[in-house]
Amino acid sequence: MNEELAELVERIRACRLCRDAPANPARPLPHEPRPVVTASSTARILIAxxxxxxxxxxxxxxxxxxxxDRLRDWLGVTxxxxxxxxxxxxxPMGFCFPGQDAKGSDLPPRRECAPAWRADLIAAMPQxxxxxxxxxxxxxxxxxxxRRxxxxxxxADWRAIFMRNEIPRVLPLPHPSWRNTAWLKxxxxxxxxxLPVLRREIAMRLDRHA
Incomplete structure (x- = not known):
């Protein structure tokens, strides 16, 4: 990781925006923030x-x-x-666990996170x-x-999205949660x-055969 990216990651991991200035006071963060992010100066694949x-x-x-486990199976990687x-x-779009609703489902990513950090982080990984x-x-x-x-x-429109003349290319995926098993069926x-296209693209960028 280069020095610029390392400094940015250090600031992200020290971030306490969602604790100290919640966008929605009715939904305070239920715990001490613990930003989780893996940045890289060499990786050609970003999992968002x-x-x-x-x-x-x-x-x-x-x-x-x-x-x-399911995501790694989709990607065909160890x-x-x-x-x-x-x-x-x-x-992720939100670096910290946002808490759960009354039914035990994870809440959406905090609104403060992406506007504060995402553009700079993406720009710092041009590879x-x-x-x-x-x-x-x-x-x-x-x-x-x-997006539809x-x-x-x-x-379902993944082919058109993936083939747009833009770098980086984007493949849209559902969440690999086991709650989505019915969706997959x-x-x-x-x-x-x-999935065959996904695995081929991953293998190509890991410099190995699919």
């Missing part, structure tokens, strides 16, 4: 997720849960490959060639006007059509 969950908050390691910052940068935009919030930021009304429509084209 939503926000850490409870286990990730506890361990400080992104996607260190069952969702991460844990060692996944956590090697030479391979992947990992930057990124491929962004995996996981979920609506990441797709809204990285796809912009090309629903997540399903956006992911309803949309078999995701595993049949999108």
């Amino acid at each position: 997720g939503q926000a850490p969950g409870t286990r990730v908050h506890a361990t400080g390691e992104p996607f260190n849960d069952r969702s991460g 844990r060692e490959e996944f956590y090697n910052p030479e391979n992947f940068a990992i930057a 990124v060639e491929l962004v995996l935009a996981i979920g609506l919030y990441a797709q809204g930021w990285h796809i912009g006007d090309a 009304v629903s997540l399903t429509e956006t992911v 309803k949309n078999p084209w995701f595993e049949a059509d999108l």
Whole structure:
């Protein structure tokens, strides 16, 4: 990691915006912030997720849960490959665990985070060639006007989004949460059509054969 990026990551990890100046006082952060981010000066792939969950908050390691197991299976990579910052940068839309609602579901990423940090972080990693935009919030930021009304429509339009003449290229993905198992069953084209392309693009950027 170069010096400029290292300094930015240090400031991100020291950030306490969502604790000290909540955008919505009715939804204070339920714990001490613990920003989770993996930046890289060499990785050609950026994983743009939503926000850490409870286990990730506890361990400080992104996607260190069952969702991460499914995501690694989608990508066709080992844990060692996944956590090697030479391979992947990992930057959720919200760096801290936002808490849960009354039903036990994780809340959306905090609104303070992306406006404060994301543009600078993305600009500091110009070598990124491929962004995996996981979920609506990441797709809204990285796809912009090309995002459709629903997540399903956006992911279904992955070919057009991926083939836009822009660098980095973007592939929209659903969240790998096990809560989305029913979605995967309803949309078999995701595993049949999108995943082979995803794995090929990952393998190519990790300099190995698919």
